[in-house]
Amino acid sequence: MEYSVGQFVILGALTFIFVGLITPVMRSLAISIGAVDAPNLDRKVQKEPVPYLGGVAIAIGIVVASYSSLLAVDFSMETFRLASYVLIPALAIAAMGLVDDLRGLQPWPRLIAQTLMGIVVAIILTATNTMGVAFDSTFLNYFFSVLWIVGVCNSINFFDNLDGGAAGTVAVITIFLFFIAYDRQQILVSALAIVTAGATMGFLIWNRAPAKIYMGDAGALFLGIIVSVLTIRVNPGIVPEIKSFSIPLALMAIPILDTTVAVSSRIYRGISPFQGGRDHLSHRLVRLGLSRPHAAFALWGLAAFYGALALSIYSWPDTAGYPLMVLGGLLWVGKLVLFLRVPSE
Numbered sequence: 001m002e003y004s005v006g007q008f009v010i011l012g013a014l015t016f017i018f019v020g021l022i023t024p025v026m027r028s029l030a031i032s033i034g035a036v037d038a039p040n041l042d043r044k045v046q047k048e049p050v051p052y053l054g055g056v057a058i059a060i061g062i063v064v065a066s067y068s069s070l071l072a073v074d075f076s077m078e079t080f081r082l083a084s085y086v087l088i089p090a091l092a093i094a095a096m097g098l099v100d101d102l103r104g105l106q107p108w109p110r111l112i113a114q115t116l117m118g119i120v121v122a123i124i125l126t127a128t129n130t131m132g133v134a135f136d137s138t139f140l141n142y143f144f145s146v147l148w149i150v151g152v153c154n155s156i157n158f159f160d161n162l163d164g165g166a167a168g169t170v171a172v173i174t175i176f177l178f179f180i181a182y183d184r185q186q187i188l189v190s191a192l193a194i195v196t197a198g199a200t201m202g203f204l205i206w207n208r209a210p211a212k213i214y215m216g217d218a219g220a221l222f223l224g225i226i227v228s229v230l231t232i233r234v235n236p237g238i239v240p241e242i243k244s245f246s247i248p249l250a251l252m253a254i255p256i257l258d259t260t261v262a263v264s265s266r267i268y269r270g271i272s273p274f275q276g277g278r279d280h281l282s283h284r285l286v287r288l289g290l291s292r293p294h295a296a297f298a299l300w301g302l303a304a305f306y307g308a309l310a311l312s313i314y315s316w317p318d319t320a321g322y323p324l325m326v327l328g329g330l331l332w333v334g335k336l337v338l339f340l341r342v343p344s345e
Contacts, residue, residue, distance in 0.1 A: 003073075005182065008190060011069055012198035019061035019202030026053040027206065027213045035102055037214055050211055052101045054203055055219020059094050061199040062192075062226065063087055069191055082188050085124045090225035093117045093153065097217035107274035111150075114221070118149035121225070125232060132186075132235030133244040145232060148248075152231070153224030155255035158262060160220045162282035163209035164296040166255075169303045170223050171200040173251050174230070176307030180247065180314050181234050189233050196226055209293045227252070238317040246325050250310035253332055254303045257281065260336060265344045279344040287342055302335075 030036060030051030038049045066083055096113045099105060122145035125131050126138065135141050160166035174197040181189040200223070206212045215223075231248035238244050249256070258281045263273040271277075285295040309328045313321050 002185070003187060003190075008178065008182065008194045011065065011191060012194040015061055015065040015195045015198030016202040018065065019057055019199045020205050021202075022060060023054060023057040023203055023206045023213060026057040027051045029053060030213065037216075051213050052216040053218075054207060054213040055094060055097065055101075055215040055217070055222055058199050058203050058215060058219045059091060059222045061202065062195050062222075063091065065195045065199070066192060069195070074187070079188060082128070082130065083192070085121075085128065085130070086192065086226060086229045089117055089121050089124075089229075090222045093225050094218045094222035097157075097219070097221040101216040101218055107272075110217075111154075111274075114150050114153050115146065117225070118146040118153075121149055121229060122146045125229070130233055132233050133241055148232060149225065149228040151259075152228035152252060152255070153221050155252065155259045156224040156227065157217060157220040158259045158280065159255045160215060161280045162296055162299070163211035163292060164204055164207050165282050165299050166220060166223075167200045167204045167207050167215065168296060168300045169254060170227060171197045171204065172300055172303040172307055173227060174200070176304075176311055177227075177230055177234060177251060179311060180236060181230075183314075184235055184237060186234060189230055192226065193230055196223070196230075209296065236314050236317075238314065238321070243313060243317050243321045243325070246321075246328075247310045247314055250306045250313065250328055253306040253309075253328070254281070254299060257332060257335060257339070261339045264340065269344065277344070281339055284339050284342040284344075 030053040035052045036049035037052060066087060067080075070079055070083060093114065096105075096110070100110060119142075122142050125145055126134075126141050131141060131145070135144070156166060156170065159169065174193045178190055178193040178197065181193055203215065203219075207215065231251060234248070236244045236247050261281060261284070262277070262279050265279045266273050266275060266277065281299060282292075282295050285298055286292060290298060306328065309324055313324050316324075
């Protein structure tokens with residue numbers, strides 16, 4: 001059965017409205033139980049405590065919209081299983097993130113939990129043959145899937161350091177991902193991508209500067225699983241495979257850039273990569289003179305540029321694929337050098 005773009009837009013809009021409505025409920029709950037991010041560290045920029053639990057609203061919105069749409073239009077045990085293979089691991093890692101938000105966890109237990117979940121998801125992807133582009137080697141499929149899942153989870157978690165920065169960027173990424181998946185008629189990938197875009201934009205109503213609620217680790221890690229699995233599942237269908245592999249990298253280019261800049265800076269300064277700090281892209285943009293809202297717009301714009309690059313590689317792989325890949329790589333390296341030259345603190 002073929003679905004129109006309009007039907008997907010309606011699905012995304014309903015998710016947007018739903019998350020926009022339940023986020024203030026989660027905000028009130030967070031305040032009542034004391035789940036707030038207090039401005040008690042130098043790297044904190046808010047002047048007043050800001051509630052967590054925004055990630056719970058995002059997760060509820062995506063799960064409810066996903067299963068409701070399946071029940072409404074295309075329910076079968078096969079589609080239920082395929083959706084659950086993404087949503088259940090995402091909920092599991094979000095639960096760990098919620099514990100971190102409420103009680104605090106050390107970096108290593110978090111990394112171990114992410115790695116274990118990455119292994120579980122990689123096994124599922126391989127066993128169900130739902131990888132969009134796969135290597136001939138099973139070992140390589142496992143290795144790079146786990147590496148990608150853990151890397152994307154941490155990149156989005158690291159990226160959540162600016163009001164609206166992570167939510168808006170994930171919305172941009174999943175919108176471009178939707179267009180590619182829809183053109184390939186990957187219905188489940190398309191649906192989950194547009195639902196994720198709607199959920200993050202609905203949350204953005206309350207998370208834009210000055211943020212009234214944060215998504216916390218629960219939301220960032222939940223979105224990390226969703227985005228990492230969707231970018232693995234999407235099948236651009238272009239050859240050689242290096243062009244197909246470049247599309248997820250382009251879509252995730254800015255969160256990966258943020259993580260690379262922050263980790264490189266911390267290693268250079270002799271501090272732990274897991275230690276928080278004001279050395280992310282957002283902080284450096286502010287030090288360059290941008291306001292915090294304008295820094296968020298800049299990050300969304302950069303994500304949109306690389307999203308358009310990914311879509312262009314997909315659309316014109318034979319005539320423009322390699323030149324666009326080279327252009328994107330050179331610009332990414334140039335941005336890396338530029339941001340590393342900006343003072344880290």
